[in-house]
Amino acid sequence: MANDLGYDTTTGSGGETHQQASGGADAAYLTTNQGIRVSDNQNQLKSGARGPALLEDFVLREKIFHFDHERIPERIVHARGSAAHGYFEATDDISDISKAALFQKGSKTPVFTRFSTVAGGAGSVDTPRDVRGFAVKFYTPEGNWDLVGNNIPVFFIQDAIKFPDLIHAAKMEAQTGYPQAATAHDTFWDFISLMPESTHMIMWAMSDRTLPASFATMEGFGIHTFQLINDAGDVTFVKFHWKPKAGLQSTIWDETVKIAGADPDHQRRDLFERIDRGDFPTWELGIQAFDKAFADSLDYDVLDSTKIIPEEVLPVRIIGQMVLDRYPDNFFAETEQVAFCPGNIVPGIGFSNDPLLQGRLFSYLDTQKSRLGTANFHQLPINAPKCPVMNFQRDGQFQMAIPKGRTNYEPNGLSAEGEARPGDEPGPRECPVTGYKSVTAATGPDEEGEKLRVRPESFADHYSQARMFFRSLAAPEQAHLASALVFELSKVGLAHVRTRMLSNLVNVDPDLAGRVADGLNMPVPEASPTAVPVKDMEPSPALRIIEGPRAPKSIEGRTIAILIADGSDAAAVDTLTSQIGDAGGRPVIVAPKVGGAKMSDGSLLPADFQLAGGPSVLFDAVALALSAEGCAALLKEAAAVQFVMDAFGHLKAIGHTAEAQPLLDKAGVEPDDGVTGLDKAFIAAAAKRFWDREPKLRTLA
The missing domain is CATH 2.40.180.10 (Catalase core domain)
Structure with a gap:
């Protein structure tokens, strides 16, 4: 019997399913890596129905051999x-x-x-x-x-x-063998605290840039x-x-x-x-x-x-x-x-x-x-240039090309002989006009000819730019950076490593060091020695994420969740969806069940996310388009309460119907500029986070 894939589906004697190509010039026949068609992909070749497998089963051996070698060594870094x-x-x-x-x-x-x-x-x-x-x-x-x-x-x-x-x-x-994908541990911070040159990078790494x-x-x-x-x-x-x-x-x-x-x-x-x-x-x-x-x-x-x-x-x-x-x-x-x-x-x-x-x-x-x-x-195709490649680098494991002729070196002159053979052509030659040329003149600052194992004095200032970076950040970003340092260093079990790191932070900014020390309940130590005096550089607003020049100005490209439940106003949801789309945002529907919810007009609106599998952390802003009936049902649903609680806790805009107020109350949502009705005010609010809300919700360093 032919199935939807264009195969004949049959059942073998043991009940196994076989999908067999129907034939014809375009039939998709299963083959081995050598192109040999496979007659049965469900059973090993055995000596009798219940006997041992036979070594001659080349289909089994090739399939298992390839499977055993499917994974290559993982990248040492950047593996994910x-x-x-x-x-x-x-x-x-x-x-x-x-x-x-x-x-x-x-x-x-x-x-x-x-x-x-x-x-x-x-x-x-x-x-x-x-x-x-x-x-x-x-x-x-x-x-x-x-x-x-x-x-x-x-x-x-x-x-x-x-x-x-x-x-x-x-x-x-x-x-x-742990921690995995984390640097909140002794060995990392021991190394960093002993490498002052890492201080600027640590400012960036502990900032919101790494989130x-x-x-x-x-x-x-x-x-x-x-x-x-x-x-x-x-x-x-x-x-x-x-x-x-x-x-x-x-x-x-x-x-x-x-x-x-x-x-x-x-x-x-x-x-x-x-x-x-x-x-x-x-x-x-x-x-x-x-x-x-x-x-x-x-x-x-x-x-x-x-x-x-x-x-x-x-x-x-x-x-x-x-x-x-x-x-x-x-x-x-x-x-x-x-x-x-x-x-x-x-x-x-x-x-x-x-x-x-x-x-x-x-x-x-x-x-x-x-x-x-x-x-x-x-x-490999993903690495291969899309322009011609011509050289004499031949052979080696997994050589895919089949070079011809005797001339696998350069210079060569076989083609100039009186008895040259086919394949004795000279092959590729140097390109002095358009070939890549390295710059030979000294172009770098203070370049010298000696080969030395030294670090130039111009590399000696490890803290001035770290100070500039920290002082360039918006106040919430500074708090996040300080809190990140507290979190990371609290995982360090060696007190002297924490103290050493705090000494380095004093050079960056005494206030930062004090905030981190307070978060660790440790005294602020003396500043660590510096090779050169630390300078106060002009702040760079371009380094900010929050309130910076590249902060989003609208909801374009942002994903806005609309939480619905049975009884939600169909017309209101439709209007909100259109407004989000017209502003360049991406509206998604979240409902208690992925099949959707029955709307006020009797229609069924399918959901993009089931509530438990679509928490508000996945979205840039949320809208609670709920009826009284739907809200009452969600008050008993922990995922719904957490959905709203997290949206508020993560400083996102929350638009809501009046009927959704009980859910806001249960989630501990307090009135502020980011909590609006389902109107144009919500569309404007959804473009940003409400950082003034953060100090009321969590303790930051």
Whole structure:
């Protein structure tokens, strides 16, 4: 009997189901990896119906062999990742400073972008307090360029030789195997407290930047100083920035913890769903471009990856945008097997002498060979360039190409012989005109020829930018940062490590150190010694998430939950849904049962989420479109009370009907500007959080 899939479905003697191709030229026959058609995919080949399996069953052996080797070694860091395909379009002409083809105005370049957490394994959750990886592979006509960065513009260390120590300290402790995807433990803070250069990064890591609401609402940074090179060989220094078109948003800690429980895949799911509904995640690519004279004028070293150039000192120039519009066809083949290498570079882009970048150029290539098992990992479809590849790098494990001829070296001259054979053609040659050329002249600040194991004095100021970052934040962000430090350090069992960290924080800001010390019930120690005096830099408002220039100004791209129950006003819900959609938001219906609720006009409105599986932590604002009957029923439902309690506790706008007031009362909701009726005031309120509410709800440092 044929089923809906175009197969004939039959039942075997033991009751097993067989789906057999019906035949014909286009029939989808099941085969082995060698293309041999499989006659029975339900039973091993045995000696008799109840006898032992036979070694000659090549179908079984191949299937089990492949299954046994399906998993490849996990990434040491950035193991938990999500990715999507898209394109980069250059919107501004920078041919005066870079000859790279992808930067020519109007050009479109395919990209594959992977977002990740750092410390956790592949099976950890999406939402720990952690730095996020932000890696983009550009498939340019001149070869692949990988811009491998994070959602934070600075790093923990200045020199790559310390990277193994950093990761060993940050990952789960060696003797226990925990904590997973967390840095609230002794070894991490012991290392950090002994590395003053990490202080600026810790300010960022303890801020709301490490609690992004989604991939689409976080920034990305290339971290290092790179070079741009024009046709004349002139060099311009550059720092790369990704600016989200959806605005910069983060969650708050309590909300983050609950999201992890409600949906460990929340950010991965959000990425896929945005693409599914055509709300494509988009970022502008910006650059801070500068010359040697500007670099020399700064009080800090542009080759130091623990420093930023504030946007108020050097504005970011937007040169293009990236749109992610297609998710992978296969998670393993693409997201897991993609290999990013900072050393993948194209003409028009170059490296600086940043000692952290220099170490990464070695590390990544070596790591990809270990993880993917072969020097030919670049031939995997997700890693393969979309331009011609011609060289003499042959053989090796999993070689996919079949090179022909004898000439597998260069220079060669067999084709010039009188008795040359087919296949003796010379093959690819050097390209002195258009090939990649490294800059040979000294271009960096204070470059010298000696090879030394030293740290330049210009790298010695570890606290001034950390102070600037903290003092640039809005008051709620400062409270969150201080509270994050209290939480993390409260997990540290060694008192002297906590004291050492507090000594470093005194250098950042005495008030911050006092707040953290009070939260730990510890005295504020003396400031730790500094190599150079700490400076008071001008605050940078561009660093803020709250009240910053990239804070969302409307509900565009935001998800608004409408809680309904039996008896909800059909017309009111329909009007609210339209208003949210017209303002660019995404309305979703939440009901006690996923089948929906019976509305006031007798219709059944299906739900997008069942209440217990759609807590308010998943949404940006909530509307309680309830009747008296529906509200009375929900008063007995713990999930409904928690839904409202969390929305209020997480400072979100709450729109409600008058009939929903008993539910608000039971959830402890107090009147404020963010609690409105179901009218235009709610649409305006849903664009923001109500930070004045926070001190009334929780104790912050």
